[in-house]
Amino acid sequence: METKLEEASKEPGRKEIIADFKALVSSFPDEMGSMQRQLNSYKEAALDIHSLHADMQSLSSILERKAKECQCLCATSASQVSEIQDLEAVVWFSPKFCFFFLLMSVLKNVELHYLFC
DSSP states (O other), rough: HHHHHHHHHHHTTHHHHHHHHHHHHHHHHHHHHHHHHHHHHHHHHHHHHHHHHHHHHHHHHHHHHHHHHHHHHHHHHHHHHEEEEEHHHHTTTTTTHHHHHHHHHHHHHHHHHHHHH
8 A cells, every 4th residue: 555655646646636545544543433333323222122122022911911811800700790690689589688687677776766765
């Protein structure tokens, strides 16, 4: 490279070209540093993207599992509500409950009577 510079410097009008070439060569370290920083920035962004993608997949899996769990709980709850309603119907129409309810009403009236009389 040096020999080419020496040969080029002997030709007329080439001194300007050589000066420009030297300026260009001297700017390489700065430009290379800038490019290296930019490349590191891109690498960091790519790592962040991969990390976010993994987080998204994990959260998506958790959300899917929770949605299935919610569906199961809703089905269980509906079944239990139906069972409670059936039991209430049995209790309300059982003779023992009717007698118990009547007895409680009488006792409450007797209690109220003694309180106010």
